[in-house]
Amino acid sequence: MAERSVIPFGPQHPVLPEPVHLDLVCEDETVVEAVPSIGFVHRGLEKLVEQKDFKQYVYIAERVCGICSFGHGMGYCQAVEHVMNIEVPPRANYLRTIWMEMSRVHSHLLWLGLLADALGFESLFMQSWRLREKILDQFDEMTGGRVIFSVNCIGGVLKDLSDEQLKTLLKVIDEIEAELKPILRTFLQDYTVASRLRGLGVLSPDDAIAQGAVGPMLRASGVSYDARMTGYAAYGDLEMEPIISKDGDSYARCEVRLKELLQSFDLIRQAVAKIPAGPIAVPVKGNPNGEYFNRIEQPRGEAFYYVKGNGTKFLDRFRLRTPTTSNIPPMVSMLKGCQLADVPLLILTIDPCISCTER
Amino acid sequence: MSKSKLFPFMPTALKNLFSKPATTAYPFEPATYPERMRGHVEIEIEKCISCGLCARSCPPTALTVDRAAGTWTINRFDCVQCGSCVNVCPKKCLHIVPGYATPGPQKKSETFTRPTPPSKADGKVGLQTGGHPVNDHDKCVYCTLCARKCPQGAITVDRAAKTWTLDKEACVSCGLCASSCPKKCLTMKED
Numbered sequence: 001m002a003e004r005s006v007i008p009f010g011p012q013h014p015v016l017p018e019p020v021h022l023d024l025v026c027e028d029e030t031v032v033e034a035v036p037s038i039g040f041v042h043r044g045l046e047k048l049v050e051q052k053d054f055k056q057y058v059y060i061a062e063r064v065c066g067i068c069s070f071g072h073g074m075g076y077c078q079a080v081e082h083v084m085n086i087e088v089p090p091r092a093n094y095l096r097t098i099w100m101e102m103s104r105v106h107s108h109l110l111w112l113g114l115l116a117d118a119l120g121f122e123s124l125f126m127q128s129w130r131l132r133e134k135i136l137d138q139f140d141e142m143t144g145g146r147v148i149f150s151v152n153c154i155g156g157v158l159k160d161l162s163d164e165q166l167k168t169l170l171k172v173i174d175e176i177e178a179e180l181k182p183i184l185r186t187f188l189q190d191y192t193v194a195s196r197l198r199g200l201g202v203l204s205p206d207d208a209i210a211q212g213a214v215g216p217m218l219r220a221s222g223v224s225y226d227a228r229m230t231g232y233a234a235y236g237d238l239e240m241e242p243i244i245s246k247d248g249d250s251y252a253r254c255e256v257r258l259k260e261l262l263q264s265f266d267l268i269r270q271a272v273a274k275i276p277a278g279p280i281a282v283p284v285k286g287n288p289n290g291e292y293f294n295r296i297e298q299p300r301g302e303a304f305y306y307v308k309g310n311g312t313k314f315l316d317r318f319r320l321r322t323p324t325t326s327n328i329p330p331m332v333s334m335l336k337g338c339q340l341a342d343v344p345l346l347i348l349t350i351d352p353c354i355s356c357t358e359r
Numbered sequence: 360m361s362k363s364k365l366f367p368f369m370p371t372a373l374k375n376l377f378s379k380p381a382t383t384a385y386p387f388e389p390a391t392y393p394e395r396m397r398g399h400v401e402i403e404i405e406k407c408i409s410c411g412l413c414a415r416s417c418p419p420t421a422l423t424v425d426r427a428a429g430t431w432t433i434n435r436f437d438c439v440q441c442g443s444c445v446n447v448c449p450k451k452c453l454h455i456v457p458g459y460a461t462p463g464p465q466k467k468s469e470t471f472t473r474p475t476p477p478s479k480a481d482g483k484v485g486l487q488t489g490g491h492p493v494n495d496h497d498k499c500v501y502c503t504l505c506a507r508k509c510p511q512g513a514i515t516v517d518r519a520a521k522t523w524t525l526d527k528e529a530c531v532s533c534g535l536c537a538s539s540c541p542k543k544c545l546t547m548k549e550d
Contacts, residue, residue: 059418140396
């Protein structure tokens with residue numbers, strides 16, 4: 001048996017956009033065990049709910065993460081709205097859905113860029129991020145922010161979209177879809193990309209369920225589960241089927257995310273076609289009293305939002321379980337037996353968001 | 360799944376080689392900001408009534424309102440441009456406008472002082488602020504205007520039962536109720 005050695009990986013590593021540390025126990029070039037440790041960017045945002053009132057906290061909830069910011073704001077608002085029995089106007093629900101899907105597009109394009117970068121495919125990385133800029137510009141036009149939108153509020157949304165803006169959005173979506181085609185073709189058909197991703201980090205459907213994988217990780221293993229199917233916001237009115245792939249390897253995870261981009265374009269088009277006129281928010285009176293568990297499908301997977309109110313303007317507890325938290329155990333099991341050179345790529349395929357995880 | 364190919368990215372790579380850069384040559388070309396961009400907060404200090412709602416709602420506590428001195432202070436380095444203050448301002452005197460705040464070597468605050476209220480200058484009755492509203496039930500017609508004007512929803516008026524109740528904890532002493540009362544039956548009084 002070869003001698004075992006422990007290689008520290010992270011928190012500072014060229015492939016990691018955010019800090020996570022892994023102790024990789026290796027036998028020669030093969031990883032036999034990976035021990036993750038987190039806690040490098042903990043900011044105590046959950047505790048802050050005791051000091052900021054429940055309306056102010058919307059702005060803090062969306063600052064949990066720079067990529068899934070809209071989803072965090074929306075998940076928190078929905079949870080508080082359930083506690084307070086507030087019915088959100090239909091137009092606000094549609095606007096939330098449109099922004100949520102746009103967030104998914106920008107998150108997946110960011111991930112594709114990072115993947116291309118990890119593969120050493122610089123120009124593909126640049127192309128993915130160039131497309132992402134178009135979505136960010138649209139966010140800037142619609143909400144006033146590129147990544148932190150501050151448009152959610154308890155009872156609805158703060159900003160409306162004119163017909164003109166919705167038309168521009170559709171035009172931009174068409175442009176992105178047309179420009180995405182060569183990128184999609186490259187990821188799915190390029191010989192080098194395929195040889196780097198195929199058969200790497202295979203996760204069987206049973207393992208994926210047993211180890212708690214969520215989002216594209218779970219769907220890439222062939223499990224048809226998507227929290228959007230529960231029909232929150234306006235998803236109940238829109239037609240969609242979870243995107244799945246059978247292989248469960250890194251290639252399948254890439255494929256699921258690519259196809260989800262196309263699905264998001266479709267959902268945005270459906271939402272724009274069906275969006276009703278009307279108010280965008282309802283006035284909120286009183287304070288939340290009670291508790292609720294809300295779940296939504298973030299770009300990285302299913303996220304949980306728990307709120308507990310005590311009848312005052314300060315909540316007793318806010319708990320957020322992010323998709324990356326659930327995806328770390330399957331990642332650790334995937335790392336066992338892989339080559340040391342594949343570790344960065346495998347970590348990347350779960351689309352880790354450590355800032356979310358540590359809050 | 361379709362078969363693997365060699366060089367499927369080649370047409371895109373060649374196109375990019377001969378096309379214009381996707382980036383702009385800032386600072387030689389000026390940056391353009393969209394209309395809704397949340398750049399920095401501005402105040403129309405002459406409209407401000409020092410109610411302090413903005414400071415209470417500010418998540419990073421970047422705002423300070425001194426009612427006695429009539430000042431509104433913003434620490435631009437703490438401000439996160441969330442727009443919370445703009446959303447709660449009852450007088451709509453706060454605006455979030457495009458363009459970033461100026462960078463600087465030191466964290467400084469900017470203070471704006473309200474001009475002297477007209478009540479002192481020419482004897483006219485200005486907006487009464489401070490304390491809490493007290494209702495003269497003999498004069499009150501329970502029209503609910505005060506309750507509708509209250510930015511905090513602190514006043515509840517029941518027209519049928521002829522009751523007027525104030526939630527003192529929620530009241531921010533802005534005086535908007537007193538100024539909107541058609542019967543002049545509300546007066547702002549210190550406890």
